[in-house]
Amino acid sequence: MRNITLSKAVNEALAEEMRRDSTVILMGEDVAEAGTPFKVTSGLVEEFGTNRVIDTPISEPGFTGLAVGAAMTGLRPVVDIMFGDFLFLIMDQLCNQAAKTHYMSGGKLTVPMVVRTNMGATRRSAAQHSQSLHVLAAHIPGIKVAMPSSAYEAKGLMKTAIRDNNPVIIFEDKLMYQDKALVPEEEYLIPFGAAHILREGTDITLVATSSMVQVAQTAADRLDEHGVSAEVIDPRTIAPLDEGTILASVKKTSRAIVIDEGHQSYGVTAEIAARIAEKAFYHLDAPVQRLGAMDVPIPFSPALEDLTVPTPEDVVARALMAMRGELFHVS
Amino acid sequence: MAKTAQKNSDAYLQMYLRMVKIRVFEDNANELYLAAKMPGLTHMYSGQEAVAVGICEALETSDKITSTHRGHGHCVAKGANFKQMFCELLGKDEGYCHGKGGSMHIADQANGNLGANAIVGGSAGIATGAALTAKVLGTGDVAVCFFGDGALGQGLLYECMNMAALWDLPVIYACENNLYGEYTHVSEMAAGALMDRASAFGIEGHEVDGQDVLAVNELSHQLVARSRNGEGPFFILLNTYRYHGHHVGDINRAYYRSKEEETLWKETRDPITNFGNWLVEEKLASFDELQALQTDVKAEAKAAVDYALNAAYPAAEDVIKHVFFETA
Numbered sequence: 001m002r003n004i005t006l007s008k009a010v011n012e013a014l015a016e017e018m019r020r021d022s023t024v025i026l027m028g029e030d031v032a033e034a035g036t037p038f039k040v041t042s043g044l045v046e047e048f049g050t051n052r053v054i055d056t057p058i059s060e061p062g063f064t065g066l067a068v069g070a071a072m073t074g075l076r077p078v079v080d081i082m083f084g085d086f087l088f089l090i091m092d093q094l095c096n097q098a099a100k101t102h103y104m105s106g107g108k109l110t111v112p113m114v115v116r117t118n119m120g121a122t123r124r125s126a127a128q129h130s131q132s133l134h135v136l137a138a139h140i141p142g143i144k145v146a147m148p149s150s151a152y153e154a155k156g157l158m159k160t161a162i163r164d165n166n167p168v169i170i171f172e173d174k175l176m177y178q179d180k181a182l183v184p185e186e187e188y189l190i191p192f193g194a195a196h197i198l199r200e201g202t203d204i205t206l207v208a209t210s211s212m213v214q215v216a217q218t219a220a221d222r223l224d225e226h227g228v229s230a231e232v233i234d235p236r237t238i239a240p241l242d243e244g245t246i247l248a249s250v251k252k253t254s255r256a257i258v259i260d261e262g263h264q265s266y267g268v269t270a271e272i273a274a275r276i277a278e279k280a281f282y283h284l285d286a287p288v289q290r291l292g293a294m295d296v297p298i299p300f301s302p303a304l305e306d307l308t309v310p311t312p313e314d315v316v317a318r319a320l321m322a323m324r325g326e327l328f329h330v331s
Numbered sequence: 332m333a334k335t336a337q338k339n340s341d342a343y344l345q346m347y348l349r350m351v352k353i354r355v356f357e358d359n360a361n362e363l364y365l366a367a368k369m370p371g372l373t374h375m376y377s378g379q380e381a382v383a384v385g386i387c388e389a390l391e392t393s394d395k396i397t398s399t400h401r402g403h404g405h406c407v408a409k410g411a412n413f414k415q416m417f418c419e420l421l422g423k424d425e426g427y428c429h430g431k432g433g434s435m436h437i438a439d440q441a442n443g444n445l446g447a448n449a450i451v452g453g454s455a456g457i458a459t460g461a462a463l464t465a466k467v468l469g470t471g472d473v474a475v476c477f478f479g480d481g482a483l484g485q486g487l488l489y490e491c492m493n494m495a496a497l498w499d500l501p502v503i504y505a506c507e508n509n510l511y512g513e514y515t516h517v518s519e520m521a522a523g524a525l526m527d528r529a530s531a532f533g534i535e536g537h538e539v540d541g542q543d544v545l546a547v548n549e550l551s552h553q554l555v556a557r558s559r560n561g562e563g564p565f566f567i568l569l570n571t572y573r574y575h576g577h578h579v580g581d582i583n584r585a586y587y588r589s590k591e592e593e594t595l596w597k598e599t600r601d602p603i604t605n606f607g608n609w610l611v612e613e614k615l616a617s618f619d620e621l622q623a624l625q626t627d628v629k630a631e632a633k634a635a636v637d638y639a640l641n642a643a644y645p646a647a648e649d650v651i652k653h654v655f656f657e658t659a
Contacts, residue, residue, distance in 0.1 A: 023468070051467055052467070055492060056494065057490070057493055059493065059494065060492070062455075062459075062487055062490025064456065065455060065456015065491060066463055066491065068455075068456055068457050069445070069457035069458060069461045069464070070461070070463045070467075072460070072462050073444055073445070073461045073464040074464075074468060075463070075467060075468070077460075078560035092450060092453060093453075093486075095583075096453065097448075097456070097457065102654075104432040104436040105427075105432060105446060105653075106426070106427070106430070106431045106432065106653060107429070107653040107656070108427075108438065109438060109440055129415060141657065144655070156368060168655050169457075230551070272552075325358070
């Protein structure tokens with residue numbers, strides 16, 4: 001095991017898969033010599049050449065479309081979308097083309113492509129470079145959505161994504177690129193649709209995605225000081241979603257908070273909360289709570305931006321209210 | 332008629348046959364719609380046969396095409412059979428896509444047809460991506476992107492043409508100018524000269540009479556060969572005409588085009604009639620032979636329609652199949 005950054009973990013995943021399979025290519029804006037603004041892909045063009053590490057013009061719909069066609073005809077492209085906010089630019093190619101091709105063709109065509117992009121606010125990047133839009137992709141049948149919560153997850157999920165014969169989109173939290181975690185030297189993959197229980201507990205379940213896993217972990221530490229035992233679950237992929245692990249946990253703890261950095265309304269938190277309410281209602285001792293990003297465009301000013309994202313303090317406060325049975329009039 | 336194409340009566344008759352097949356297929360599809368036997372709507376290719384046939388007859392089976400919402404012609408020209416096509420149009424399990432795609436998404440990957448596309452211009456990326464695969468893997472395949480004049484309003488097309496030109500990809504952009512994007516004349520939707528779209532990217536462009544199958548085919552042979560040789564991409568503007576409305580339900584068209592215009596194209600510029608006359612003049616076929624061929628195709632179509640009408644629908648449990656590729 002080594003302690004490496006999330007950025008390095010993704011780089012290793014890409015390099016290993018490109019060595020393993022000559023049909024894997026990487027394309028996007030400034031992925032070659034520049035190695036992306038976050039330097040995640042540095043060194044790849046030197047090893048694999050410009051035929052497989054392709055710098056594209058600033059044409060997100062166009063090169064995503066090329067990746068769809070390339071995937072249909074024998075390549076396994078990894079498309080780099082520099083900021084998750086640019087998801088809106090590629091929606092037709094991702095959702096109308098990539099996601100539907102296998103189904104529309106009655107299973108005859110496949111689109112084994114990966115879109116790697118990012119998410120996450122509090123980088124002072126304002127409303128068009130800070131959004132967490134993963135739920136938009138998760139809403140569309142035919143796309144798998146992975147949300148790594150550490151360097152370990154980022155590497156294992158990326159390798160699984162590249163080998164998947166379906167369109168997969170991976171959202172990396174752009175504030176976590178320098179965060180380190182223990183990553184094995186030897187090869188490993190992380191299966192999709194298998195949630196990870198980071199911490200076992202008996203009083204309340206905290207379901208958290210991406211960087212919100214850290215928020216939940218910090219909250220769980222503090223809750224422990226209050227004598228509250230929290231279980232922390234990272235779904236790792238929201239499509240497919242490991243509903244079974246979440247429901248089993250809630251049936252044990254009888255309380256749940258879902259934490260995700262997408263906007264709260266109609267979001268991942270709403271979906272998971274609804275499934276718990278539908279399928280574990282009689283096991284609940286408190287309403288399932290949602291903590292998502294505020295329903296506002298992400299503001300630039302640090303004084304405002306930090307207010308928009310769930311914090312450990314929010315989680316602790318909500319969890320304690322749930323324990324005290326004070327939740328029926330939360331605004 | 333361009334007469335410089337190599338005289339090969341088998342190849343000529345093959346092109347004639349394919350064009351007749353498209354016309355007959357569309358006539359039957361239209362009848363299915365009018366008789367309320369077909370779910371939904373469909374978009375007729377009639378009048379544009381020389382485009383699909385002239386180009387696809389210059390391609391190998393492994394070459395790729397992407398098609399449009401007006402896609403039956405490309406599908407037939409690339410080698411699809413009537414039975415599976417009619418089954419698809421009727422939503423039957425034996426259709427090319429098990430009934431899940433229908434007219435606007437019909438695909439025939441075994442013959443290199445990556446599918447019709449219901450987003451105007453939506454396949455520009457797919458065709459260009461197929462060409463990227465050909466280049467990266469060195470397969471020698473060529474990709475043809477069929478699109479109408481309506482797609483000239485889509486930015487995606489220009490993004491893809493730019494990348495194809497930057498990277499010398501073996502793709503041919505085939506712009507079928509049938510004069511109307513849905514219910515509006517091309518002159519109201521596309522500013523400037525259409526050919527300038529190609530030259531802006533340094534892409535070699537050619538304009539050709541899209542009603543002259545020999546001219547289309549001769550040009551296509553040249554450009555396909557040059558694409559295989561790494562000289563691509565290319566752009567072809569094919570001037571043609573859509574006989575029917577935007578879709579089968581578009582009956583009253585007087586507000587956007589005149590009956591006289593339609594009649595003029597059908598009576599003087601029909602690609603099948605004119606090519607048939609040329610074949611007879613050149614003594615490559617007799618009038619009777621061509622008639623017999625048409626009769627055979629009509630019988631084949633009728634049998635396929637009857638088959639499709641009686642074919643089974645997909646089973647209800649298939650509705651959840653193929654959302655994702657499942658490893659066996």
